[in-house]
Amino acid sequence: MCGIIGYVGNKEAYPVLLQGLHRLEYRGYDSAGVALIQDDIINIHKRQGKVSELEEYCIDRDISGHTGIAHTRWATHGEPNDVNAHPHFSSDKKMALIHNGIIENYQLLKTELINRGHEFASETDTEVLVHLVDDIKRNENVELAEAVRLALTQVVGTYAIIVISVEDPHTLVVARKGSPLIIGFGQNEFYVASDGSAIVEYTDKVVYLNDEEIAILTEGDDIHVKTIKNKVIPHYVETLEMSLNQLEKSGYEHFMLKEIFEQPRSIADSMRGRLNSAKEIVSLGGIIEYENHLLNARRIIIVACGTSYHAGLVAEYMLEDLVRIPVEVEYASEFRYRNPIIYSDDVVIAISQSGETADTLAAVELAKQKGATVLGICNVVGSSIARATHAGSYTHAGPEIGVASTKAFTAQVTVLTLMALCLAKRKGKIAKQKYTHIIHELENIPKRVEEIFKLDTHIKEIASYIKNFNNALYLGRNYNYPVALEGALKLKEISYIHAEGYPAAEMKHGPIALIDEDMPVVVIATIKGTYDKVVSNIQEVKSRKGKIISIVTEGDTVVKGLSDYIIEIPETEEMFVPLLATIPLQLLAYHVAIMRGKNVDQPRNLAKSVTVE
Ligand code: M6R
Numbered sequence: 078m079c080g081i082i083g084y085v086g087n088k089e090a091y092p093v094l095l096q097g098l099h100r101l102e103y104r105g106y107d108s109a110g111v112a113l114i115q116d117d118i119i120n121i122h123k124r125q126g127k128v129s130e131l132e133e134y135c136i137d138r139d140i141s142g143h144t145g146i147a148h149t150r151w152a153t154h155g156e157p158n159d160v161n162a163h164p165h166f167s168s169d170k171k172m173a174l175i176h177n178g179i180i181e182n183y184q185l186l187k188t189e190l191i192n193r194g195h196e197f198a199s200e201t202d203t204e205v206l207v208h209l210v211d212d213i214k215r216n217e218n219v220e221l222a223e224a225v226r227l228a229l230t231q232v233v234g235t236y237a238i239i240v241i242s243v244e245d246p247h248t249l250v251v252a253r254k255g256s257p258l259i260i261g262f263g264q265n266e267f268y269v270a271s272d273g274s275a276i277v278e279y280t281d282k283v284v285y286l287n288d289e290e291i292a293i294l295t296e297g298d299d300i301h302v303k304t305i306k307n308k309v310i311p312h313y314v315e316t317l318e319m320s321l322n323q324l325e326k327s328g329y330e331h332f333m334l335k336e337i338f339e340q341p342r343s344i345a346d347s348m349r350g351r352l353n354s355a356k357e358i359v360s361l362g363g364i365i366e367y368e369n370h371l372l373n374a375r376r377i378i379i380v381a382c383g384t385s386y387h388a389g390l391v392a393e394y395m396l397e398d399l400v401r402i403p404v405e406v407e408y409a410s411e412f413r414y415r416n417p418i419i420y421s422d423d424v425v426i427a428i429s430q431s432g433e434t435a436d437t438l439a440a441v442e443l444a445k446q447k448g449a450t451v452l453g454i455c456n457v458v459g460s461s462i463a464r465a466t467h468a469g470s471y472t473h474a475g476p477e478i479g480v481a482s483t484k485a486f487t488a489q490v491t492v493l494t495l496m497a498l499c500l501a502k503r504k505g506k507i508a509k510q511k512y513t514h515i516i517h518e519l520e521n522i523p524k525r526v527e528e529i530f531k532l533d534t535h536i537k538e539i540a541s542y543i544k545n546f547n548n549a550l551y552l553g554r555n556y557n558y559p560v561a562l563e564g565a566l567k568l569k570e571i572s573y574i575h576a577e578g579y580p581a582a583e584m585k586h587g588p589i590a591l592i593d594e595d596m597p598v599v600v601i602a603t604i605k606g607t608y609d610k611v612v613s614n615i616q617e618v619k620s621r622k623g624k625i626i627s628i629v630t631e632g633d634t635v636v637k638g639l640s641d642y643i644i645e646i647p648e649t650e651e652m653f654v655p656l657l658a659t660i661p662l663q664l665l666a667y668h669v670a671i672m673r674g675k676n677v678d679q680p681r682n683l684a685k686s687v688t689v690e
Pocket of ligand 1: 382383384385428429430431432433434437480481482483566567570683685686687
């Protein structure tokens with residue numbers, strides 16, 4: 078939610094900031110703005126709408142300056158308009174600030190500042206920060222960085238901020254708590270951004286700021302880091318593991334499509350070095366130290382949101398089936414506020430593509446406070462959740478830019494499968510023959526995904542049928558229930574067709590009342606497991622005139638006979654069906670959204686990283 082970027086150095090700042098905004102736009106795209114210091118003034122240009130609208134607006138404006146900050150917004154407080162767009166000015170326009178996060182006590186602070194004569198232009202929570210820093214700077218007669226530090230001691234909430242002032246024209250003051258912030262080092266210059274994608278083309282030497290830390294970045298000087306409590310601390314320079322071509326569309330029309338088609342590679346990358354089928358060894362280096370905690374866990378509790386939650390549900394079936402440890406899967410947003418019982422011998426696993434989801438991060442902190450072992454399955458290296466957990470494994474899916482999560486899901490399921498296999502083997506809960514068969518089958522999944530891509534034209538035809546409906550139901554059972562949830566989530570978030578995922582057998586407890594000839598029902602009806610039961614559920618839909626689109630195992634004739642459309646996927650182990658069946662559902666949602674003229678990479682009201690609760 079919201080992307081921030083700053084630059085100080087000897088380059089013109091605007092091109093760096095603008096390019097950075099384009100890369101960060103997936104984080105929020107309802108308005109954008111830039112502030113540049115030029116001599117003793119700050120020029121701010123901001124616009125409602127996408128970064129391209131800001132770019133157009135700036136064509137005939139003064140965009141010179143070597144120090145600047147820029148922001149792309151996902152509105153929380155105050156509607157998306159030009160005034161509420163960041164950056165925000167202090168009263169005398171000598172200071173400007175951008176912010177990602179939420180200031181919870183902003184109303185209180187605002188009232189006090191208004192009483193002291195400050196005039197506010199916007200309805201945002203952010204604007205109080207710049208007035209507060211300015212107020213402290215004047216009244217306490219302190220340097221900019223100290224004013225920022227003192228201001229942050231009064232703030233309740235989350236923030237990643239960058240502040241500039243004409244009094245320190247070659248300095249950025251940055252701070253974070255609960256929202257991500259990365260600092261890049263160039264030649265006598267600094268780059269600051271919400272994530273590495275905005276700065277990777279300039280540098281791979283970075284520092285990840287920790288919560289409640291402030292950094293002072295002055296052109297030609299070294300970085301200075303201290304805590305909000307005023308303790309000077311050392312910084313550690315790391316190498317940013319990201320390449321520029323991972324951030325391009327590489328000939329695809331949309332990031333989502335590229336990311337769908339990357340899955341054979343991303344699934345293989347998530348297994349690489351972890352699965353040695355010749356030696357029949359599965360190991361997850363990142364959590365090896367905590368394997369005994371997992372094996373002796375009273376329970377495994379998985380916390381996640383959205384698509385990552387669906388990956389957690391798949392893991393629940395797998396871990397209980399193969400490892401025989403009780404597993405609970407919870408929406409992080411519910412878990413954190415319901416006073417959950419957590420034992421010190423529970424292992425909590427947080428799943429998050431971005432590693433920044435506010436609710437998942439809060440659930441991690443809560444579980445740590447209660448003494449549980451907390452592991453992370455994240456995609457973004459160095460992200461907040463990856464760093465807040467005791468240990469974890471990265472998914473290696475590569476940057477996921479499309480707001481709809483695709484390759485992250487299959488990578489998460491892959492890593493969780495490896496975890497389940499490791500534990501099952503160590504616990505002696507899996508027969509040798511089954512273990513051997515499963516790991517060979519897992520190794521073949523990328524090839525099977527490739528085969529599914531050959532169905533794209535057929536899936537497009539089904540999309541042209543579905544695109545005209547207003548509702549859709551997705552049904553599945555057992556391992557295919559999370560697939561139904563995920564298929565429905567994909568369709569609704571990018572095509573805006575109302576879609577619900579249901580366990581197929583639950584239909585007759587309510588949703589069956591919705592079935593008529595205007596209700597397409599997507600059923601994941603692969604062989605094995607509860608196949609016969611699902612066939613009965615299809616009959617129930619059919620006899621009520623529902624339209625049936627089935628995902629079936631290659632060669633199936635029974636479900637084919639009952640369906641209006643079928644999508645045949647290669648046969649695999651039941652536990653791997655989610656890795657295959659999700660792919661046509663991603664493509665289906667993509668094509669429907671395109672046919673309905675929607676922006677698939679940046680669907681309305683959404684953002685990629687949900688860093689506010
Ligand atoms: O980064 P995370 O995996 O923690 O994100 C969780 C959800 O916000 C995310 O999966 C969201 O539901 C996607 N838009 C789904 O496509």
